[in-house]
Amino acid sequence: MSVVTTPSSATGCPISCDEALAIARKDAETAYRDLSGFRIIIERKVDGWHIDYELSDVYLKGGGPHYVIDATTGMIVSKRYEQ
């Protein structure tokens, strides 16, 4: 599993990138038995941290979890378990 981060201009937010990743991973591990085939893309947007588990090959079928995490409270605003 690899992590791809995009530069964020929103520095100093209460929930750090690493904390957001940990929140997402904790939830993802309850639903997905194995996350090793995914790369993670994390991006800070207006509505929070967007964390997407993506496949590494566009020709593969399937999907991973997708999250929006509130950058102030750390709450999961939305999530989608793709398959």
Added chain:
Amino acid sequence: MGSGIPPTQAPTVAELLACQEIQAAMRQAWADSLPGDPANRHEEGGWIYMDTTSRQIAVLRASPGRQSTLDLRNPPLVAGSVVVATFHTHPNPTAEGWAGGPSGFDELSADALGVPCLIRADNGDHTAGPESRRGGLTGNPGFPA
């Protein structure tokens, strides 16, 4: 679909879903996915072929996938036939928050491979990608070029 009339176009998604042989293959794939077994449920699927002369449909299964992924990149070649669609299952339950419909990568891969993608989930059948094989029944015997 075995009309004996030389085909001019690849079958559409609606025609594929109406085919009894394909429905039977999707039912079997769904059962093999073990949707009722949380520890072992996994994706199953395969490729749907059409004989370019007789218009007969054939189905081949792929190796079992993982809980939420399946590799359908390398269809076996079938003499005189071309791949007109892929199919696979989404065995994880929508009642537990899983999306039954196509993932973003289901859409991307179907567009990239050039054939419709048929999906069976606990909330019904779904499709992704083109309406029929890109370029009709001509081109490569596997996926269209």
